[in-house]
Amino acid sequence: MADRLSDNVIVGLTVPARIGMKLEDVATPALIVELDAFERNVAQMRTFITQNGVRHRAHAKTHKSADIALFQIEHGGACGICCQKVSEAEALVAEGVGDVLISNQVVDASKIDRLACLAHDARVLVCVDDLANVDDLSAAALTHAVTVVCLVEIDCGAGRCGVKWGEPVVALARKIARADGLRFSGLQAYQGAAQHVREYAQRKAKIDTALEQVSATIAMLATEGIACEIVGGAGTGTYYFEGASEVYNELQCGSYIFMDADYQRVQDEHGLSISEFENSLFIYTSIMSKAKSDIAVCDAGLKAQSVDSGLPIIFGRDDVEYVKCSDEHGVIADPGDALRLNEKLKLIPGHCDPTCNLYDWYVGIRNGTVECLWPVTARGMAF
């Protein structure tokens, strides 16, 4: 992407940085990716899937970036990507992604039409949890003369979309298998409520329950002669359970590439922070007011980050603390009067996915220098 940028762009107005610039000169607040850490995270997941003999369909809802999606496929061994919305998938397919699961229901007539249309340009999979929706998807697939691949979504504990395991799944699978223009390919069983549970044993217990439900459903489908090519799910908080389960065969992790402050609070079996992935994503911010000795105010507030999962953590500093977030300001407790006006800080965002969706650009940094600018291709694509 970076080489498409004209020299006429104005740093700060059009883009937050220019390639070759020092990190300190990047216009703040900016979303920066430390490329070495990012690449190690991608390699770490590739190693895991190779060792466990499972596929990885990387979740693009985290980053919404075509550059990152293609990097995950080319260098991370990902078999394709997940998206959450049709518009998100459209934006990434337009940039060259060829295999995309909408890990969600698509029920609106115009969105179903767009979904089927997209199947001309990519292998398109979608989740289903409603019998009448099967008819609508089938009709659109026939209209566009395409095949739409369907997974039946099981609610295996998240309390969100998806039908109950067992017979409701079989009924949907049977209907999809017989529907023109559709192909039944398996199950979507993402336990979203388990990912951020702090305690390892509690997370494991939730996935154990999901595994029982998914296994029992697969067995019921088998008695009807319906096979599941894909048993998909898992996120950054639980992928090692699903990945080693011999039940799931397609993981869907998203946050592992970046990590965030909330995932830092998720513990491994020893009660320690997840350690196999590093923080690679930061909000780069400047101190814009130092009118008091004991606080500083930075320029990254609610429009620079989502605080739904808590406030950001200031990276590499234990002498100062981000304590309050308003629209455009972050108040930083600075008891030792250590911070100076216009000093730069790196914030670990509380929650990476909705934070990335606020920005137009990732600024890729290596050794303190801007190496690349990646557009947030599907920024705002929520429909």
Place this chain on the structure above:
Amino acid sequence: MADRLSDNVIVGLTVPARIGMKLEDVATPALIVELDAFERNVAQMRTFITQNGVRHRAHAKTHKSADIALFQIEHGGACGICCQKVSEAEALVAEGVGDVLISNQVVDASKIDRLACLAHDARVLVCVDDLANVDDLSAAALTHAVTVVCLVEIDCGAGRCGVKWGEPVVALARKIARADGLRFSGLQAYQGAAQHVREYAQRKAKIDTALEQVSATIAMLATEGIACEIVGGAGTGTYYFEGASEVYNELQCGSYIFMDADYQRVQDEHGLSISEFENSLFIYTSIMSKAKSDIAVCDAGLKAQSVDSGLPIIFGRDDVEYVKCSDEHGVIADPGDALRLNEKLKLIPGHCDPTCNLYDWYVGIRNGTVECLWPVTARGMAF
């Protein structure tokens, strides 16, 4: 703006709606403005400032829209606008706004340069709370041969930017008054921490304190022969205190045009919700899963709204309740199994400002029909 839209745009992909479309056909999630309510809110504020003999510098951080800013100036009697960031001001000045206060500090060298540059195209005001910053602003104003108007920011209780009232303000005002290229025009005294305080008497007490500090500071400046043409501040939660104070002369309300769920919890002197302004801003959302009888899942999650001030309220319905928000999903408790797949709902967002910043378009609705599309001109302009 709307008439500039090509007929080639694809609804749902490029824009959420087309003019003349029925509300029910708008692609969800979408940010909709009920135009009658919006216009009544603007008229209500115009009446207030007229009756109280104060100016209103409408805060554009709420909406980030050139169409709305120009409407506030042309139809709402606003003397200009406030912005929070240089990039936000640049975007709105480029669309024709001629008088803009950056109600914030600008301390980075490149941003100061852009600020001074902007003064070629508009009257530009900025807040100051640091003595060295005065030198930097002055140098940039001289370089660009412009005048930058400066307000000294007092921290009158918000605990954010700004110096203490009294002598620190006088020192800054004196320095600004003597600096080439700068003009001292008064005080910025926004009590941001008072706006959302629920109880009327508590809000009033906070503004009373601010008024004492501001009045005392004005008196101290007067003894030095320094006059304050502008005494600015106030938001939607307290403007009637400042507006009637005879101390403040320039209000800076933002949320009044839209309102939100959190402002609905702010009480008037009778313990009732603020009633002079109506909810005009909604997130239009669809039910995307109804696989269980007692819950429904809608398509407006964390990427469709900011939940920093609480979850959204479902407009006009007391039988269903938005109870949980994740990245792309909202879980709605539906104890009576009333909701149907693809049914549309209007959500009152918890907090309007950071919610608007997530969208590219406002969809203006009158009598159930799309009347206009307004771009969120300065969306993402946080730097």
